[in-house]
Amino acid sequence: MTERHTTAPAATELPRLTPGPRPRRPHTVLAMSLETRDALREEGAIDLLSETADLDPDLLVTDFADPSAAEALTRAEVLLTHWGCPPLTERALAAMPRLRAVVHAAGSVKHHVTDAVWARGITVSSAAAANALPVAEYTVATILLAGKRILESARAYREQRAAYPLLPYFAGHGNYRRVVGIVGASRTGRRVIELLRPFDFTVLVHDPYLDDAGAALLGARSVGLDELTRRSHVVSIHAPQLPETHHMFDARRLGLLPDGATLINTARGSLVDTEALITHLTSGRIHAVLDVTDPEVLPAESPLYRLPNVLLTPHIAGSLGSELGRMADYAAAEISRYARGLPFAHSVGPQDLARTA
Structure with a gap:
């Protein structure tokens, strides 16, 4: 019944970017709903993510079959996902031959991460702890x-x-x-x-x-x-x-x-x-x-x-408003770790989904 537990930071602590030389900025594509992207932008979270990832904040993928996103998806090394991300099916992944990591700046990944992700050996991270x-x-x-x-x-x-x-x-x-x-x-x-x-x-x-x-x-x-x-x-x-x-x-x-x-x-x-x-x-x-x-x-x-x-109440207990920034902090730290060749601090594997939300 329990989620796979990794010790979460105290409420006053945020994940810190690893000190050292500035890492490379992996090409990253946003995949989420327009409403979610705009909420992240309102809280300044997109600017934070842009410091660690090479991403176009105006390029938003809500459909992996959208021809206008094809070129960006071809180059995508990291997919930054959030609420409203479409399912990562085998067909969707075929449009992303260079994809190596999915960083979910929210909680559960069950809505969009499929068996095809694990079959491709793509690593996954989640901000569920945040x-x-x-x-x-x-x-x-x-x-x-x-x-x-x-x-x-x-x-x-x-x-x-x-x-x-x-x-x-x-x-x-x-x-x-x-x-x-x-x-x-x-x-x-x-x-x-x-x-x-x-x-x-x-x-x-x-x-x-x-x-x-x-x-x-x-x-x-x-x-x-x-x-x-x-x-x-x-x-x-x-x-x-x-x-x-x-x-x-x-x-x-x-x-x-x-x-x-x-x-x-x-x-x-x-x-x-x-x-x-x-x-x-x-x-x-x-x-x-x-x-x-x-x-x-x-x-x-x-x-x-x-x-x-x-x-x-209408499902308000989870992150809203400024709290989206906390999840973005986690995602930025994970992208930074990936860029430095370090394992994710909040990784998710197929074995975890049988015990997590």
């Missing part, structure tokens, strides 16, 4: 807000516009000595645990690839998934989307959540049975923070839009 940081920050913020019952208290204050008895209202809530369950010791899950250390929480973690000693090093206790669900006041999901994790929170497991518990999902919507979750939420027994859903986007008539015990 994207994990804002997801973890969002998660910790919502954990703390869930303990304060922000949705209910804000709604009650708005409706009553008068003082109401705080102590009876908040009985059984708060953030002192609460149990937080982390499902998946992924990059994000580990960062969440790290960020929770200053608080007075008991942290449980479930991950089939994490033993008791590994959990203890993180500052958590390893338990089975059902036990974690039964004991936790807040359960936060950080597992990858795999066949074995589909609907891991089904009607039975959702029923194990204590009354008043909060389920947080910033991973993938398919990990939770949406209809079963709606049933539990409609009863008012539990609460939910949902940054991802199944389907995504939900139909307009979905009760999740209007239920008072649901915080529903």
Whole structure:
């Protein structure tokens, strides 16, 4: 269930370019959506990438069969990808005979890296470690807000516009000595645990690839998934989307959540049975923070839009705005390493995809 873990830098640290003589600038082509390229340009990330790569920021490939991109793709040594990159099929790769590396300035590569990439011996890097940081920050913020019952208290204050008895209202809530369950010791899950250390929480973690000693090093206790669900006041999901994790929170497991518990999902919507979750939420027994859903986007008539015990956000936990610059920093550092003949610091291989998001 866990992602292949490489120790991510602390939130205040950025990858550093290797000191020494200025390396060559490999010919690099941008492959992503127009919206993504423009967002990167707005944050100054394209300028940073241009310092380490020989790229034309105005040349954007959204279709590898586009004749106007043929000459640039023929010369491409590095493909800099991001959200909206088309699939790198065998046919697409045939147009890039010199391609040696794919540097993904975002998280998962599953959407565009195919078996043909590995068959060609092309190396792949991902900025998933950078994207994990804002997801973890969002998660910790919502954990703390869930303990304060922000949705209910804000709604009650708005409706009553008068003082109401705080102590009876908040009985059984708060953030002192609460149990937080982390499902998946992924990059994000580990960062969440790290960020929770200053608080007075008991942290449980479930991950089939994490033993008791590994959990203890993180500052958590390893338990089975059902036990974690039964004991936790807040359960936060950080597992990858795999066949074995589909609907891991089904009607039975959702029923194990204590009354008043909060389920947080910033991973993938398919990990939770949406209809079963709606049933539990409609009863008012539990609460939910949902940054991802199944389907995504939900139909307009979905009760999740209007239920008072649901915080529903449109997949904003990951990198947005200035946070795109962090992922670009990672990508620039990887291109610099490639240019110097060094291995990627954040490489991805075919063996990793069976355990990553």
